[in-house]
Amino acid sequence: MDYFLELFLGGLTRGSIYALIALGYTMVYGIIELINFAHGEIYMIGAFTALIAASVLAIMGFGPVPILFLAMLLAILYSCAYGYTLEKIAYKPLRHSNRLAPLISAIGMSIFFQNYVLLAQTSDFLPFPSLLPEVPFLEPYAYIIRSSEIFIILTTLVVMVLLSLLIRFTRIGKAMRATAQDRTMAMLLGVDVNRVISVTFVIGSAMAAIGGVLIASHIGQINFYIGFIAGIKAFTAAVLGGIGSIPGAVLGSLVLGWTESFATGYISSDYEDVFAFGFLVLILIFRPAGLLGKTAAQKV
Amino acid sequence: MTMRKLFTLDEIKKSLLVALWFMVLTFPILAVRVNPIYKVVEWRWHNLLMVGIGAFLLSFPWRYFQGHGKPPEKSAAAENQALKNSKILLWRRHPWVRLCAVVLATGLVLSFPFLFSSYQVNIMTTALIYVVLGLGLNIVVGLAGLLDLGYVAFYAVGAYSYALLHLHFGLSFWLCLPIGAGLAALFGILLGFPVLRLRGDYLAIVTLGFGEIIRLVLENWNEFSQGPSGISNIPRPGLPGIEMSLNASSIFLYFLMIALTLFTILVVSRLRDSRIGRAWLALREDEIACQAMGIDKTRTKLTAFALGATWAGMGGVMFAAKTTFINPASFTFLESAIILSIVVLGGMGSMLGVILSAFILILVPEYLRAFSEYRMLIFGAVLVIMMVFRPQGLISNVRHRYRFEGLKTPPEELG
Amino acid sequence: MTALLSTTHLTMDFGGLRAVDEVNLEVRQQEIVALIGPNGAGKTTLFNCITGLYRPTSGDIFVQAPGAAPKRINGLKPNQVTALGLARTFQNIRLFPHMTVLENVMIGRHCRTTSNILGAVLKDRHTRREEQETVAFSYRLLEKVHLDRYVNELARNLPYGAQRRLEIARALATEPFLLLLDEPAAGMNPLETRELDDLITRIRNEMGIAILLIEHDMKLVMNISDRIFVMEYGKEIAVGTPLEIRSNPRVIEAYLGADSHA
Structure with a gap:
C-alpha cells in the first residue's frame, strides 16, 4: 500500500509539472492553432536561468529563502522574455502562411535554443541546488512523499487557480477567450489580437518556468536536453486532455503522470519514455480529439 | 521601405533597442558561466558585446526583408513570371549549356576519388547518402505535403536490417540492400496505415514519437540490438572474388552511392511527373478537392510514405556499410531534423534544390571545422529563416510544361 | 426517364442543428436541376452529403448510372462517389493553385486511369500511352471551356471567372454522368455569367451530362433549369418547373421576395 501511495504521489508530482508545461501548449494552440514546438525549450531556459541566478546569489552570500524567490522571479521573467521574442521572430511573420510553415519554424527554434544553451553553457548535466526547503513534520513519511513534492503539488494548484481566475474574470482573459473562439471576429470587435497572442505566450512561458525550476530543484540536475523530452510529454498530456482545452490539459497531465509512474513502478523503468510516446501515438490514432476535446466538423 | 529610408535616425534607434533587448535576453546564459563545484563565476562580457553588435546589424536586413520579401497575393504572379524568365532557368534550358554541364559533372564525379584522398571520398559518400535521404523525404514532405518528423526511424530500420541480418545469418550487402529497403517500406506502411488520416501537425508529432520509440527500443532491447553499445564489424560491400583494400573499398562505396543517387533521381523525377506524382501534389494543395476528384486519399498518402521510407531504408543500409559500426545514437531526432532542413532549404518538391542543399548542409560544416560546432545551431536558424523569408526554398519547384502541336491559339503567359 | 440520383428522407444533423431535414430530391437523365434557397438553407450540406464529404444522419441516397442497377451510396468515401x-465543384473555388491549368484537369483523370508506381518508373508502353491520352483528353476539355490558352499557366494566376470554368473542366475530366455545381456564377460579371449559361447548356446537350446546381443568380436559374428545388431551413418547400416556381406563393414569400419581379 505504501508503495502504491508512493507511486500515486510521484505520479501526481510528475503530472503537476506536465500540467504547468501543457497549459502553455494548449493555450497557444487554442489561440493560433500552432504546436509551439519550442515551448519545452522555454522551460529548459527557465531552469538554466534559475540555476545561474541561484549559483551567483549563493556565491554572493544570500540565504536560501531569498535565493529561492529571486531565482524563481528571474527564471519567470527571462522565460517570459524568451517566449515573447520567440513569438515575434518565428511565428508572427508566418501568421498567414500555410499550416506547416510555423511548425517547421517552431522545430527550428527548438533546435536553435537547445544548441544555444549547449554552446553557451555545457552539454554535461549540471547539479541543481535544492532550492525547496525541507518540511520537518513530513520526515517520518519521507519514503512516501518528499517535501519538494508537496511544494510542487501545492504550487501547481495555486497557479491553476490563478490562471482560471485570470481567464474567467480579467479583461485580457476575456479577450483571450474571444480570440480563441474566432480570431477575425475578435479583431473586428476591437480586440488587439497581437497583444492577446503575446500575452498568451508570456503566460505560458511563465508557467513553464515555474515548472522548470520546481522539477530541476526536485530532481537535482539539468542539461540542455531536458526541455525536449518534457516538452513532448507535456504535449502528449495536452493532446490527451484535448488540445485547446485548459481543464483537459490538467486532466491529461495527471493521467499521463500516473500512467508513467505506475508503469515504471510496476513494469519496468527502462521503457519510461516509450510508454509516454506509445501513449501519444495511441491517443492520436484512436481519440485525436482527446478526453475533453470536441470534434469539430470540417467546413467545406 | 527603401534602402535610403533604412538608415534614418529612427531606424537606427529601433535597431539599438533590438540590440539592447537581445543583450539583456542573452545575459544570464551567454555571459555568465557558473562552476557549481568550485563555486566560481566566469563572466564573459565579450559574448554580450558580440550579441549586441550582431543583433544591431542583423535587425536592419530583418526589417528590410520583412517589409519587402513577403509577396502579397498580387505580386505572386509577377514573382512567378520573374522566376520563369530568370537567367538560370533560361540557361538551364539551353541545349549546349546542358551538354557542357553534363560532361563537366560526369568528369568531376568520375575523377573525384582519384584526385582526392580517401578522407575526402568518405565525406562525399556521406553527402551522397544525405542527398538520397533528402530526395526520399522530399517525396513525403515536398511532394505529398506530409510532415514526417520521424524519418530517421526508417533510416534506422535499414541500417539495423543490414547489421542484424549479417550478424545472425551472414547475409551479404547485396541481399540486404533490397531487404532493408523492403523492411523500411513495410514499417512505413504499418505506421502509415493508422496515422495518415491525422491532420498535418498531429501527423508530425506522431511520426516524431514513432521515431523516438524506435530509437529507445534499440537502446533498451539489448538481446535484440545489443543496446547502446551497438553493432560493429559490419562488412563494407564487395564484389565476389575480389579482395579490396580499405582505400579501394571506399572508392567502390563512393561509386555505389553515385549509382544509387542517380537511380533515386531517375525514379523520383519519373514519379513526380506521373499520375501518382500529380496526385501527391494535388493532395498537398487541397485534400478535400483531391478526394472529390476521385483520388483515394489514404492510398495515395500511403504510397508516398512507403516510398519515402524505402529510400531511407536504402540510405540506412549504405550508412551501416560505410561506417561498419552503428548504434542508436546515430538515429536521434536531430538526424530527422537535418534531413528535414535539407528538404526545406532546397525548396520543398524541387529535386535540384534538395541535392544542392544536401551538399551545402553536409559539406560546409565538414570543411569549415570552426563551423561544425555551430552546425545544429545553424540548422535551427536555417529552418526559421527559410520559413520567414523564403518558404519556397533555394530553388522553387517548376512544373512540367506540355507542348501542343497545332494549337488553335498559342499559349498565353499571364503576368 | 430514370432517376440518376434520388435521395429519400435525407437528414443531416450537426449536434442539435438539423441542416438537412427529410429531403427527397431527384435528378433524371439529361436534366438541369437547380437547387435554390436562402443562405443557410442547407444546400451545400446536401451537396456534401451526396458527394460523400459528410455521412448523412439518416435517409438514403441512391445513384443509378445509365444502364446500371441503382446503388445506395451512403457512407461511401468522396473518391468512391466520384468514381461512380x-x-x-465548390462554392469557394478549390483548385490546386500551384499546379498548372492542364495538370488540374489531369488530376480529374486520375480515377479513370490505371498507371501504377512501377509503370511510372519503367515508363512502359501502357503508361506512356495513357499519359498521352490523359494530356490530350484534358486539353480538349480546356478547349471546351475556352481555357486552352492558359494550359501551362499556374491555376492561381487565372482570373476569377476562368478559375470557375477550370473547376468545371476538372470535374468533367472524371467523366461524370451527373455534375454538381455549387454556385458556379458567384462573383462573375454579367458577361461571364452569360458564357456560363451557354457552357452549362452545352455540357448537357453535347455531353449528355445531367446537372444539379446551387445558384443565387435567378436569371441564370430561370433560364437553364428544367426543374427547380427550393429549400428553406433544411426542408424542401417546393419543386417544379421555373414557371411553377415563379408563381408559387410559398416560394415568393420565403425566398424570392422582391426578386420575384425580376
Missing part, C-alpha cells in the same frame, strides 16, 4: 460518376 458524380463530380462536383
Whole structure:
C-alpha cells in the first residue's frame, strides 16, 4: 500500500509539472492553432536561468529563502522574455502562411535554443541546488512523499487557480477567450489580437518556468536536453486532455503522470519514455480529439 | 521601405533597442558561466558585446526583408513570371549549356576519388547518402505535403536490417540492400496505415514519437540490438572474388552511392511527373478537392510514405556499410531534423534544390571545422529563416510544361 | 426517364442543428436541376452529403448510372462517389493553385486511369500511352471551356471567372454522368455569367451530362433549369418547373421576395 501511495504521489508530482508545461501548449494552440514546438525549450531556459541566478546569489552570500524567490522571479521573467521574442521572430511573420510553415519554424527554434544553451553553457548535466526547503513534520513519511513534492503539488494548484481566475474574470482573459473562439471576429470587435497572442505566450512561458525550476530543484540536475523530452510529454498530456482545452490539459497531465509512474513502478523503468510516446501515438490514432476535446466538423 | 529610408535616425534607434533587448535576453546564459563545484563565476562580457553588435546589424536586413520579401497575393504572379524568365532557368534550358554541364559533372564525379584522398571520398559518400535521404523525404514532405518528423526511424530500420541480418545469418550487402529497403517500406506502411488520416501537425508529432520509440527500443532491447553499445564489424560491400583494400573499398562505396543517387533521381523525377506524382501534389494543395476528384486519399498518402521510407531504408543500409559500426545514437531526432532542413532549404518538391542543399548542409560544416560546432545551431536558424523569408526554398519547384502541336491559339503567359 | 440520383428522407444533423431535414430530391437523365434557397438553407450540406464529404444522419441516397442497377451510396468515401460518376465543384473555388491549368484537369483523370508506381518508373508502353491520352483528353476539355490558352499557366494566376470554368473542366475530366455545381456564377460579371449559361447548356446537350446546381443568380436559374428545388431551413418547400416556381406563393414569400419581379 505504501508503495502504491508512493507511486500515486510521484505520479501526481510528475503530472503537476506536465500540467504547468501543457497549459502553455494548449493555450497557444487554442489561440493560433500552432504546436509551439519550442515551448519545452522555454522551460529548459527557465531552469538554466534559475540555476545561474541561484549559483551567483549563493556565491554572493544570500540565504536560501531569498535565493529561492529571486531565482524563481528571474527564471519567470527571462522565460517570459524568451517566449515573447520567440513569438515575434518565428511565428508572427508566418501568421498567414500555410499550416506547416510555423511548425517547421517552431522545430527550428527548438533546435536553435537547445544548441544555444549547449554552446553557451555545457552539454554535461549540471547539479541543481535544492532550492525547496525541507518540511520537518513530513520526515517520518519521507519514503512516501518528499517535501519538494508537496511544494510542487501545492504550487501547481495555486497557479491553476490563478490562471482560471485570470481567464474567467480579467479583461485580457476575456479577450483571450474571444480570440480563441474566432480570431477575425475578435479583431473586428476591437480586440488587439497581437497583444492577446503575446500575452498568451508570456503566460505560458511563465508557467513553464515555474515548472522548470520546481522539477530541476526536485530532481537535482539539468542539461540542455531536458526541455525536449518534457516538452513532448507535456504535449502528449495536452493532446490527451484535448488540445485547446485548459481543464483537459490538467486532466491529461495527471493521467499521463500516473500512467508513467505506475508503469515504471510496476513494469519496468527502462521503457519510461516509450510508454509516454506509445501513449501519444495511441491517443492520436484512436481519440485525436482527446478526453475533453470536441470534434469539430470540417467546413467545406 | 527603401534602402535610403533604412538608415534614418529612427531606424537606427529601433535597431539599438533590438540590440539592447537581445543583450539583456542573452545575459544570464551567454555571459555568465557558473562552476557549481568550485563555486566560481566566469563572466564573459565579450559574448554580450558580440550579441549586441550582431543583433544591431542583423535587425536592419530583418526589417528590410520583412517589409519587402513577403509577396502579397498580387505580386505572386509577377514573382512567378520573374522566376520563369530568370537567367538560370533560361540557361538551364539551353541545349549546349546542358551538354557542357553534363560532361563537366560526369568528369568531376568520375575523377573525384582519384584526385582526392580517401578522407575526402568518405565525406562525399556521406553527402551522397544525405542527398538520397533528402530526395526520399522530399517525396513525403515536398511532394505529398506530409510532415514526417520521424524519418530517421526508417533510416534506422535499414541500417539495423543490414547489421542484424549479417550478424545472425551472414547475409551479404547485396541481399540486404533490397531487404532493408523492403523492411523500411513495410514499417512505413504499418505506421502509415493508422496515422495518415491525422491532420498535418498531429501527423508530425506522431511520426516524431514513432521515431523516438524506435530509437529507445534499440537502446533498451539489448538481446535484440545489443543496446547502446551497438553493432560493429559490419562488412563494407564487395564484389565476389575480389579482395579490396580499405582505400579501394571506399572508392567502390563512393561509386555505389553515385549509382544509387542517380537511380533515386531517375525514379523520383519519373514519379513526380506521373499520375501518382500529380496526385501527391494535388493532395498537398487541397485534400478535400483531391478526394472529390476521385483520388483515394489514404492510398495515395500511403504510397508516398512507403516510398519515402524505402529510400531511407536504402540510405540506412549504405550508412551501416560505410561506417561498419552503428548504434542508436546515430538515429536521434536531430538526424530527422537535418534531413528535414535539407528538404526545406532546397525548396520543398524541387529535386535540384534538395541535392544542392544536401551538399551545402553536409559539406560546409565538414570543411569549415570552426563551423561544425555551430552546425545544429545553424540548422535551427536555417529552418526559421527559410520559413520567414523564403518558404519556397533555394530553388522553387517548376512544373512540367506540355507542348501542343497545332494549337488553335498559342499559349498565353499571364503576368 | 430514370432517376440518376434520388435521395429519400435525407437528414443531416450537426449536434442539435438539423441542416438537412427529410429531403427527397431527384435528378433524371439529361436534366438541369437547380437547387435554390436562402443562405443557410442547407444546400451545400446536401451537396456534401451526396458527394460523400459528410455521412448523412439518416435517409438514403441512391445513384443509378445509365444502364446500371441503382446503388445506395451512403457512407461511401468522396473518391468512391466520384468514381461512380458524380463530380462536383465548390462554392469557394478549390483548385490546386500551384499546379498548372492542364495538370488540374489531369488530376480529374486520375480515377479513370490505371498507371501504377512501377509503370511510372519503367515508363512502359501502357503508361506512356495513357499519359498521352490523359494530356490530350484534358486539353480538349480546356478547349471546351475556352481555357486552352492558359494550359501551362499556374491555376492561381487565372482570373476569377476562368478559375470557375477550370473547376468545371476538372470535374468533367472524371467523366461524370451527373455534375454538381455549387454556385458556379458567384462573383462573375454579367458577361461571364452569360458564357456560363451557354457552357452549362452545352455540357448537357453535347455531353449528355445531367446537372444539379446551387445558384443565387435567378436569371441564370430561370433560364437553364428544367426543374427547380427550393429549400428553406433544411426542408424542401417546393419543386417544379421555373414557371411553377415563379408563381408559387410559398416560394415568393420565403425566398424570392422582391426578386420575384425580376
